[in-house]
Amino acid sequence: MxxxxxxxxxxxxxxxxxxxxxxxxxxxxxxxxxxxxxxxxxxxxxxxxxxxxxxxxxxxxxxxxxxxxxxxxxxxxxxxxxxxxxxxxxxxxxxxxxxxxxxxxxxxxxxxxxxxxxxxxxxxxxxxxxxxxxxxxxxxxxxxxxxxxxxxxxxxxxxxxxxxxxxxxxxxxxxxxxxxxxxxxxxxxxxxxxxxxxxxxxxxxxxxxxxxxxxxxxxxxxxxxxxxxxxxxxxxxxxSLGYIREHFATERRIRMVMPDPAAATVTAARFEGNADFRVSVQEQMIEITYDHRQIDTSELLRTLLSTCNPRDLAMQDENIEALIRRIYQDGINAVHQQPPRTAGGIR
Ligand SMILES: Nc1ncnc2c1ncn2[C@@H]1O[C@H](COP(=O)(O)OP(=O)(O)O)[C@@H](O)[C@H]1O
Ligand SMILES: [Mg+2]
The missing domain is CATH 3.40.50.300 (P-loop containing nucleotide triphosphate hydrolases)
Structure with missing residues (x-):
């Protein structure tokens, strides 16, 4: 009982x-x-x-x-x-x-x-x-x-x-x-x-x-x-909090350290004009943000690792604090996930 x-x-x-x-x-x-x-x-x-x-x-x-x-x-x-x-x-x-x-x-x-x-x-x-x-x-x-x-x-x-x-x-x-x-x-x-x-x-x-x-x-x-x-x-x-993180956190962020600033610029250029990604470069570091419901993360990682040769790579979830605030504001249904789509053809 x-x-x-x-x-x-x-x-x-x-x-x-x-x-x-x-x-x-x-x-x-x-x-x-x-x-x-x-x-x-x-x-x-x-x-x-x-x-x-x-x-x-x-x-x-x-x-x-x-x-x-x-x-x-x-x-x-x-x-x-x-x-x-x-x-x-x-x-x-x-x-x-x-x-x-x-x-x-x-x-x-x-x-x-x-x-x-x-x-x-x-x-x-x-x-x-x-x-x-x-x-x-x-x-x-x-x-x-x-x-x-x-x-x-x-x-x-x-x-x-x-x-x-x-x-x-x-x-x-x-x-x-x-x-x-x-x-x-x-x-x-x-x-x-x-x-x-x-x-x-x-x-x-x-x-x-x-x-x-x-x-x-x-x-x-x-x-x-x-x-x-x-x-x-x-x-x-x-x-669970884990379920929220997994199913409602829509944003993922990949941070790569490239061998040098030029390599970072070249990598960033491959995302140009692609609305599925937000990309920022700071010296030899490049940060790629996307909606994991739209983009298949494992496929993206494979592509990045095999074609960009980063020196280091780290992934981050969306800030869970911001996410819960969004659930408060918009309700749980508004932030509910749809199934992931494609690898979002990067060049
Ligand atoms: N004794 C009370 N008399 C009238 N309204 C109250 C009383 N206690 C709470 N409320 C109202 O009920 C709602 C919920 O309050 P509360 O349970 O304290 O919320 P929370 O703890 O989640 O911040 C609020 O709109 C609050 O103004
Ligand atoms: Mg209270």
Missing amino acids: PIIEVDHVNKVFKTSVRREGRFGTFISLFSPVTRQVTAVEDISFTIEKGESVAYLGPNGAGKSTTIKMLTGILEPSGGNILVGGGKPHRNRIHNSYQIGVVFGQRSQLLFDLPVRDSYEMLRYMYGIPHAHYRKNLSEFAAVLEVEQLLDRPVRTLSLGQRMRCEILAALLHEPDILFLDEPTIGLDVIAKERIRSFIEQINREKQVTILLTTHDLDDIERLCSRLMIIDKGNLIYDG
Whole structure:
């Protein structure tokens, strides 16, 4: 049985709008005008125990709303959610024992108190046995390198330090599932890397199920074998990053180092007038960009290697970050592949 089941879930927010004019507030009191915002339109997915899933989408797509429903903070307007077999909003206390939550933009630590005091409070709230608490705290604090921070007031920590302490807080009670909503937002490269390697470790060693929203593709590449992309409250992709790269990344780039600048110019000339390629030359380096749906890559490589004698040759995929942005903008169908065509007769 999946540990998370989301079945045709929908969430509509009703907000009251204040009327214009001098007596607007007063009139609104008696005849309120409500506006509806559909944050999640119709989303279904299941997640198995031990999976590590990235939940992506542009701002306002409905990611945080989904996580709030999964954690029981919000109730769905329609559809069904089961987390560990129970409905999160119906039994928030039971649900809170099986999940840990980290919101990058919000803290569950007490700002003015030492970090350790918040942990003590969580120990008490969850009724964590002392032995477990001590073991978890010392183990996680060592891996996250926060031992030196435990007696410092939270407000004196840097964002990266605080984030590591937040993640520790979310795991003290040994939850089966960890929800992370933009945990690496605003962090520097080193802080991000520390957090990634910790999340990777608890997923691998303790089989903690991970659902992560992020804008950082390195997070996904490192942590998530599966990614779901939502847009305007609907799931538009559910699969691997590799599949996206293979099937939706349309551009390929070949970079060749030629023996000398003259050879590079000669090679570039062979592409002249061919609209299937974009070619640029810089001294003895030549760069050829094409759409791999139009051009058969292996045939092109054979031709280049046998007729141009490059000294070195490297291939690059389209920047995956740009690609995902394009999927956000144009939708998955617009960037979907057609079968490759020809070798694109270069001279
Ligand atoms: N409490 C709320 N009341 C009204 N609208 C909301 C509320 N929370 C979120 N929304 C709206 O729902 C949509 C989805 O928001 P959210 O789930 O936060 O998106 P994301 O996390 O993907 O950026 C947005 O249009 C947002 O303005
Ligand atoms: Mg959000």
